[in-house]
Amino acid sequence: MSGGDRPVVGLPEAVAEFISALRVRKLSAHTVAGYRRDLELVAGSAAAAAGVADLEVRLLSGRLVRTAFAEFSGSRSAASVNRAWSAWNQFLSFCVAEGLLEGNPMAAVPRPKQPAKAPKPLLGDGSASVTLLERVAAGARRARDPWVERDLVVLALALVTGMRSAELLGLTLGSIGGSPGDRRIQVLGKGGKSRSLPIEPPLERLVECYLDSRLARFGLSALARSAALLVDTGNEPLRRGGLQYLVRQCYRHAGVHDRVQRGTLVHALRHEFATRLAERGASAHELMELLGHSSIVTGQAYVASTAREVRRAAQGNPAYGVLERLRPQGDPAG
Numbered sequence: 001m002s003g004g005d006r007p008v009v010g011l012p013e014a015v016a017e018f019i020s021a022l023r024v025r026k027l028s029a030h031t032v033a034g035y036r037r038d039l040e041l042v043a044g045s046a047a048a049a050a051g052v053a054d055l056e057v058r059l060l061s062g063r064l065v066r067t068a069f070a071e072f073s074g075s076r077s078a079a080s081v082n083r084a085w086s087a088w089n090q091f092l093s094f095c096v097a098e099g100l101l102e103g104n105p106m107a108a109v110p111r112p113k114q115p116a117k118a119p120k121p122l123l124g125d126g127s128a129s130v131t132l133l134e135r136v137a138a139g140a141r142r143a144r145d146p147w148v149e150r151d152l153v154v155l156a157l158a159l160v161t162g163m164r165s166a167e168l169l170g171l172t173l174g175s176i177g178g179s180p181g182d183r184r185i186q187v188l189g190k191g192g193k194s195r196s197l198p199i200e201p202p203l204e205r206l207v208e209c210y211l212d213s214r215l216a217r218f219g220l221s222a223l224a225r226s227a228a229l230l231v232d233t234g235n236e237p238l239r240r241g242g243l244q245y246l247v248r249q250c251y252r253h254a255g256v257h258d259r260v261q262r263g264t265l266v267h268a269l270r271h272e273f274a275t276r277l278a279e280r281g282a283s284a285h286e287l288m289e290l291l292g293h294s295s296i297v298t299g300q301a302y303v304a305s306t307a308r309e310v311r312r313a314a315q316g317n318p319a320y321g322v323l324e325r326l327r328p329q330g331d332p333a334g
Contacts, residue, residue: 009100011047011055015039018094026192028166030240038084039091045071057100060092062108069109078112085111120261121275122268126318128259129159129272133322135254142253145233149213151250152326153206154230154243158266159319161197162273162291163187165243165266174225176207189292197290198314202323273317280316290314 019036027035046068047055065088073081088106095101122128137152157168167187176199178184183204184196211223218235228237238246247266251257260268274287282290 009057011043011057014057018091035087038087042068042072057095060105062105065105066109081112119271119275120264121272123259128256129319130322132254132256136250137326140253141250149210153210156203156206158269159273160203160317162270171229173223173227173229195292200320202320276318
């Protein structure tokens with residue numbers, strides 16, 4: 001099919017088709033919304049540059065897309081431009097596969113070089129996470145409907161596993177398995193990749209205490225394994241906004257809000273996890289497996305760590321020392 005014989009499809013229609021196709025990848029609603037926003041913003045710039053209200057996909061040339069990106073990039077950061085570039089590269093590859101374009105014009109659009117991001121753990125000497133856990137356990141967070149056991153489990157899970165926000169929110173009761181003393185959490189990470197994370201007895205006890213409090217709070221006799229692990233005060237699955245609010249309030253009431261670097265919130269706990277383990281000798285390979293990264297920065301070859309090595313690295317997390325002291329009241333081992 002020659003360029004002139006290609007189907008006449010409007011850019012908005014093609015974007016809608018692409019967004020619909022993304023559902024197969026099981027991306028989060030937040031991620032899909034980001035794709036849509038970047039595609040529509042650059043599409044608007046392209047239509048304006050072409051001087052038309054309804055731009056057709058077959059008219060997307062390298063020059064036109066480059067002009068649109070130049071307009072889009074004006075006041076935006078390199079990270080934002082790179083994100084939009086990636087979205088458009090995927091979208092235009094989709095258009096090629098659908099026979100709407102002969103080739104992907106993104107080769108004509110340069111992308112900015114993005115500096116490597118430095119980790120952003122909690123500031124200070126490493127004691128901020130200790131302070132956070134101890135003060136929250138003591139009831140420092142003064143909520144309208146306080147639930148110390150739940151708040152403590154949220155913070156502890158993030159600090160001793162390094163999970164991303166979406167991974168924490170995706171956990172169910174069935175995600176935790178294994179025999180006592182050898183428990184693991186099955187996590188569904190980016191791109192649908194799963195990984196198994198070791199947890200130690202102090203966290204096991206906190207989870208059990210939290211689940212007991214949940215049964216009592218809502219007058220339940222049992223919880224299904226398919227039920228969300230983390231819930232709000234209405235026993236509904238905790239959502240992204242609720243998680244962010246919870247963690248922000250814990251920082252504030254524990255007096256460590258000034259230790260949280262700009263641009264981080266829940267993710268600061270993931271950075272804290274990785275930084276403190278690295279300080280205690282965890283290798284890049286072990287951290288890569290624990291964090292669910294697909295590769296090691298600087299291009300080191302991937303070497304899978306054994307389960308024993310990964311567990312030993314995770315055991316070095318200083319947060320476990322704090323959790324060991326925070327035994328639930330009535331614990332016979334206390």
